[in-house]
Amino acid sequence: MTDPLALSVLGAAALTEGIKFLYGQATELLRRRRERRDEAAALEVEPAEVPELDGELRLPLRADGAVLERVEPDLKELRRKLQDYADGVEEVASDDRGLLESADAVRRLLEAVYGQRITFRGEQRAASGPVVEGGIDVDVVAGYVAAVRARAVTGGATVRASVRANEVAEGAEVIGVDVDRIGG
Template sequence: MTFLYQRLERLLDRGGVPEPDPEIPAELMGALTLPLQADAGQLAARRQELERLRGELSVYHRGSAPIGLTDTPLLNALGRLRGILEEIYGQRLTFVGEERQESGPFVHQRTERVAGQQTGMDADEVTGAASVLQEIGTVEQGGINIGMRARRIGSSPPS
């Protein structure tokens, strides 16, 4: 709750300014790519929903309502918040005990037509679990679609 709510407040209060050193909880599985960089378009598109979620979750954050593992409205709000944060940051946020891919960068592109060049992910170094999912209708003649191009993928440097 705390980690997700802090991201929510920082996005809304600071307008998506990169977070170079957020406190990462030990319960987060995998490795996030830092700084946490918000996609400005996603943030603008989801701002109203984020404001609503801040309203719903503020009673828990202030301690006015107890946090319980059987509190369905709380769990639903946190699930929606996590999904939005993952889209805005382009990274999965996976906690210990969950049956899903570890935390780390991802790209999900939905494109009807590629006429030039489209690249899902291009990095000098990818640490942790990275993935690209592309849904493409047509790649025109001369068009290029690259899922991932990386100098290194993995969590430890080569020896």
């Protein structure tokens, strides 16, 4: 769980740009979702302007339609809470706990939809970039299982794996992360 107050370390200008970015991403994503509700293809969004990030987003941003469908009502509600700040009607203050919580909630929903972390420069959290997660929860392993198996994990990606197996048969393998190469 992230701390919404992590955003409070940003200066007013950086926080304002961050909120504008989050609001803009949520708006564009919801607009495209409405326009393409019947299409099975993943939505791609190329941000018009990206604020200074710690790390790098993999562009274009590709939305997971199933995740977006689940979080859409919450994203709509939280996006509305950022509207006046993003439009410059209200002044952004780094000590406004409600604003910070709303902005962080929008960020966490966007991170879930895009499968990437969004971290603004100056925050004390993991860098922006792709997140690879995998998990195994089985009773018996008779062969080979890996929570995450990849040929390469390039810079900026965060990999998380969890494994639970009640029994591993003789000669069987249980692997959390199986990667051929990490880095470029």
